[in-house]
Each structure stands twice: as structure tokens, then as C-alpha cells.
Amino acid sequence: MSNIIEPLVGQIATRIRAERNRHRWTLAQLAEASGVSRAMISRIENGESSPTAVVLGKLSAAFQLSVSELLALAEQSASQDSDRSAGLTRRARATEWCDPDTGYRRRQISGATFPAEVSEICLPAGARVAYPAAAFAFIRQVIWVLDGHLTFHEGATVHELDTGDTLELAEPAPCAFHNSTEAECRYAVIVTRTSSRP
Template sequence: MTEESDDILTRLPARLKEARRAQGLSLEAVANLSGVSRSMVSQIERGESSPTIATLWNLTRALQVDFAGLLEEGSAAEQIEVLRSAEVPSIDNMGQGCRIRILSPPEEAGGHEVYDIHFKEGGSLRSQPHARGSHEQLTVLEGEVSVESGAAFETVAQGDTARYPADVPHAIVAKDGPARVFLIVKSGSDAMTGRR
């Protein structure tokens, strides 16, 4: 290993622990949020175990911290963060016949989220209401989808954009073949401030 990678591994445990404490989370809470076992989180924080990239990604999402920021010496004033296509995290077990690629950074979770969703023919993503005041904006990149928001229903074709409330049950369904959409989820102000 290089001197630089050794330095990163030296900083990582303390940075993760600081991030957890800043959020006021216990080891158990981080384990529940991240899917990483409590004992593994503890070992990583003590510097007894080096996390895989996947484990580190899950921890940064749970802690709502910047993945790169944990590893860097200091923040550069000018930089371009690139997440290569093969590195973009994806979810395959939500919805039916769809693959969700997460384009927004982990620290945006629960605030302003961006997704690239690929649907197989007949694929669907049905969602329970998000926080009060939440909205979604969907642009169809390929194919055609139907969008449902509460009792409202619209067909949205390639190149079209739909904006709709997401604080009611809502769904996106591929029509007559595969489809691909770009989805932005914006949580309501009540969700951001913690008000009910």
C-alpha cells in the first residue's frame, strides 16, 4: 500500500465515529440504517477492520455524509467529483421489473434525490406517500409510462416531463414496452425542518 492509502485508512475510523456522533446515532442505529452489522461498525470505528467500498457506501448513506469527504485530507475549493457508470449504486429489489440507479450524493438522501430508472415492459414502481409537501418531477428518456398520483392519472411519453405530489400514494408504470425515466424527488419543507 502507498503512504497515501495508509493515511486514508488511519483517518477513516475517526471520521466515521465523528459523523455518527454528529448525527446523535448509536452503533445500533447506524447498523439498522445501513444494513452493516453493529459489530462491524464498531470494528471499523476502532480501526480493527477495513470496510469494503460497498460497506463504506452504505455507512455514508446512513450517516448522510459525503463519501469522498471522509477520505480526503481537506476539501478542495475547485474539484469535479465523478462517479463512473459502473460505480453508481443501484437498487433492484424495489418495484417490479425496474432497476433504480441512485445519481444523487448520499448526503442528499431525504432532501433532493435524483434517480435514473429503467423499466422492463410492464415494470412498475409503486410508492407509499412521502413526507408532507413532497413532490416528484419525472422526465421520460425512452418509451412511455403512466403516472399515478392519488386519484390523478396521466400518460407521459418520451421527452415529456410530469410534476406531481408525492405525499399521496403514487406510481410509475411502463406502458407497451420498456421505458427509462429521470426522476427527481424533492422532500417538502416540513420534512426538511422536522415539523409535522
């Protein structure tokens, strides 16, 4: 069983503050770019609040990072697997990030030097996580359902995906991952970047 990392408050706070400083943005500027309130960003950066998956999606879109990139440093510092540098991560020692709002769990499969980002997501029964179109403006993404049923909203289009189904996303659109069933859904997300970081 992997180690579930409850919200990684300190590490995420450090990463978000570092990205904001890299862009030379004030709190107000990041709030405007992301649609997340200035007060919420301040609480996150001060380690007073645990960001949800939806909030992380909005912040990552503003920074033109994937959620995987935004969480990467936090996960790396929390990882207990000394073999990661050799390309090996034991399942029993892998770390997961858990959304404090929905219980959504996310595990990074690929390492920092791999040319694609591969993540495994476990979406609890009834959970729904939405992301703005801007979160997909600079990446290509494939969703692969590993177990269960996933309702994926891609703009106005709704895809019903079962175990083994894959979906390659088209042009950027607001998206939502929804598990409308009574059982957990597990899926993989494979992301490649279409442009370099600003």
C-alpha cells in the same frame, strides 16, 4: 455498464434497523406506522428477506425519508467508485439497486451533499411500483421520462408520459409507476425536501 447490486440485503437491514432505533420504535410500532408486517420487518432486519421497492416505499414513508435517502448508505458502502468524493461517478462504475420483485433498477445520480436527490430508474415492461401518499408528504418531486412510455397514477389522475415529458407532482397522493408497454421505460426522479427530518 453499471454494477447491478442485487438487493443489498445486509446494508439495507442495517439502515432500517438504525432508523427504527433512531425513532425508538419497536418492531410493532414500525409495523403500525408503515403497514408492513412485523414478521416481514424482522426478516428484513435479520437479512433473511430482500425488501421490494413497494416495501421500501412504505418503510421510507414511515421514517419520513425518501427511498433515495433510505438506500443511500447501502449504495455508498457498495459503490466501487473512489472518485465519488470528488463529485465524479463514472457510468461504468456506478451501482444500481434492483428490486427482486419487479426487476425495477435504480441508480443514484446525485451525491449525499447535493441539495436535490436525482435518481435514474429503469422500469421493465409490464412492471408496476406503487407508493403510499405518506411517501410524498415531505418532498417535492419531478418525473422526467428519458426513454419510453410511463403511465403514472397520481391519486385518481392518470398521466401518460412519453420520452421528454416531465411531471411535477402536486399535493401528496397515492402514486404508482406503471410500464404498460413491451419495452423498458427509463426516467429520472428529482426530489427536494420541504421539511427537515424529524
